[in-house]
Amino acid sequence: MDTLAALGHGFLVALTPYNLLWSAIGVTVGTAVGVLPGIGPALTVALLLPVTYGLEPTSAFIMFAGIYYGAMYGGSTTSILLNAPGESGSIVTAIDGHAMARQGRGAQALATAAIGSFIAGTIATAALTFVAPLMVKMALLFGPAEYFALMVLALTTVTAVLGSSLARGLASLFLGLALGLVGIDMQTGQARLAFGVPELLDGIDTVVVAVGLFAVGETLYVASRHRFETEEIYALKGSKWMSREDWARSWKPWLRGTLLGFPIGTLPAGGSEIPTFLSYLVEKRLAKKPEEFGKGAIEAVAGPEAANNASAAGVLAPLLSLGLPTSATAAIMLAAFQQYGLQPGPTLFDNNPELVWGMIASLYIGNVLLLVLNLPLVGFWVKLLLIPRPWLYAGILVFSSLGAYTLNNNVIDLVILWVIGLLGFGMRVLNVPVAPCVVGLILGPLAEQQFRRALAISQGDPSVFLTHPISAALLIIAALLVIGPMVLRYRSNGAAKGTGKNDNASPSGSHPAT
Numbered sequence: 001m002d003t004l005a006a007l008g009h010g011f012l013v014a015l016t017p018y019n020l021l022w023s024a025i026g027v028t029v030g031t032a033v034g035v036l037p038g039i040g041p042a043l044t045v046a047l048l049l050p051v052t053y054g055l056e057p058t059s060a061f062i063m064f065a066g067i068y069y070g071a072m073y074g075g076s077t078t079s080i081l082l083n084a085p086g087e088s089g090s091i092v093t094a095i096d097g098h099a100m101a102r103q104g105r106g107a108q109a110l111a112t113a114a115i116g117s118f119i120a121g122t123i124a125t126a127a128l129t130f131v132a133p134l135m136v137k138m139a140l141l142f143g144p145a146e147y148f149a150l151m152v153l154a155l156t157t158v159t160a161v162l163g164s165s166l167a168r169g170l171a172s173l174f175l176g177l178a179l180g181l182v183g184i185d186m187q188t189g190q191a192r193l194a195f196g197v198p199e200l201l202d203g204i205d206t207v208v209v210a211v212g213l214f215a216v217g218e219t220l221y222v223a224s225r226h227r228f229e230t231e232e233i234y235a236l237k238g239s240k241w242m243s244r245e246d247w248a249r250s251w252k253p254w255l256r257g258t259l260l261g262f263p264i265g266t267l268p269a270g271g272s273e274i275p276t277f278l279s280y281l282v283e284k285r286l287a288k289k290p291e292e293f294g295k296g297a298i299e300a301v302a303g304p305e306a307a308n309n310a311s312a313a314g315v316l317a318p319l320l321s322l323g324l325p326t327s328a329t330a331a332i333m334l335a336a337f338q339q340y341g342l343q344p345g346p347t348l349f350d351n352n353p354e355l356v357w358g359m360i361a362s363l364y365i366g367n368v369l370l371l372v373l374n375l376p377l378v379g380f381w382v383k384l385l386l387i388p389r390p391w392l393y394a395g396i397l398v399f400s401s402l403g404a405y406t407l408n409n410n411v412i413d414l415v416i417l418w419v420i421g422l423l424g425f426g427m428r429v430l431n432v433p434v435a436p437c438v439v440g441l442i443l444g445p446l447a448e449q450q451f452r453r454a455l456a457i458s459q460g461d462p463s464v465f466l467t468h469p470i471s472a473a474l475l476i477i478a479a480l481l482v483i484g485p486m487v488l489r490y491r492s493n494g495a496a497k498g499t500g501k502n503d504n505a506s507p508s509g510s511h512p513a514t
């Protein structure tokens with residue numbers, strides 16, 4: 001009942017005309033930017049991060065919630081009509097969605113994506129409403145040692161999962177940790193890595209780094225890969241509504257996608273990629289016409305798109321209750337909290353209940369607004385795809401620069417933005433994940449603070465991190481995340497070498513018959 005009462009108060013906050021306006025602006029802008037090719041939710045949130053700087057925190061995060069959900073919705077339009085997924089979670093949607101568009105059924109693909117996203121988002125938000133408070137109760141058992149271990153787990157999770165190479169992930173993480181050290185040490189008062197620049201004594205603004213890596217760096221990378229050829233956008237033909245057969249083939253995948261997306265989204269190794277691929281495989285296994293998959297099966301759009309949006313709500317559960325980012329977009333949202341001097345976790349629920357519950361309530365409202373925006377106005381969103389790419393990329397860079405400058409009206413921030421942006425471009429070229437850098441920048445100083453606090457309480461005894469059961473368990477999980485893939489890779493390489501030796505040892509030197 002306490003949760004329902006808190007949610008009811010959140011609706012009173014979210015339904016005020018002022019906050020309702022910002023929710024509507026958030027979902028509209030999020031959808032509009034998310035529809036643009038090559039721009040995913042992380043880039044969208046990072047790009048619009050400076051816009052909310054002057055807003056009151058509750059209104060700002062209600063707008064952020066709308067931007068986040070809107071960007072997740074908008075990605076399906078690009079994937080289906082242009083075969084250009086703006087993020088990894090939309091790759092699966094593009095396979096059959098674009099095939100449907102080529103058959104003249106793009107409107108039905110967009111409709112099942114929009115309705116499935118609405119249903120999945122609403123159910124997953126309801127799950128978030130009840131799961132987040134349970135996580136908060138668990139977090140109340142944490143002391144400094146446990147919080148340090150949790151942050152180590154967050155750092156290793158993002159590093160090990162987001163990217164194809166552990167070494168590249170660690171390089172990105174250590175870069176973020178180094179950036180987090182810049183400024184005055186809060187305990188000793190000594191300047192660290194400021195190099196005599198007064199503007200760096202307050203540290204490097206997380207918003208500037210996030211915008212630099214995700215907006216500037218990503219835009220430069222996408223622009224450098226673009227051939228500036230005329231892309232074929234498939235027009236919407238015939239009826240824009242789903243037939244009775246489309247409904248019959250979609251409603252079960254919507255529910256199954258939701259059941260896959262939310263719980264996997266809450267996991268440290270979750271995100272949107274795993275549940276969307278799982279949903280595709282499940283639907284193909286259960287389909288009455290599996291031969292249609294890859295050629296325009298509506299189930300292959302309905303299920304993955306529902307899983308994609310359900311995982312978005314799942315990502316918010318550990319972020320709000322534990323301060324644990326499980327995706328690139330969550331890392332940007334964490335930077336948004338830092339922008340207002342807030343730290344997600346149990347204290348956020350106690351000290352800022354209006355903000356937390358107003359934001360959760362706004363997710364329900366945003367889902368309804370997005371359904372209204374996406375179904376009748378799909379023709380309008382399609383026209384956004386006609387914007388010339390050079391205009392689009394130039395606009396993003398100009399908007400990013402203006403946003404970074406207006407944070408502190410400081411030219412140094414602009415220099416940092418473009419240095420970080422060029423660095424982000426280089427990281428994308430070398431296939432180095434950028435999310436660990438942002439997470440390291442945000443969580444590094446907090447982990448250092450909790451580490452020092454735990455040692456102070458234990459009078460310098462480092463065994464405090466292993467004698468506390470929760471802390472020890474979290475550190476063991478973090479170690480397994482780093483060591484496990486290395487062991488598996490070593491064993492697989494050993495098995496491959498063994499197989500090669502056996503083949504070479506064959507007397508005839510021939511391969512076995514197939």
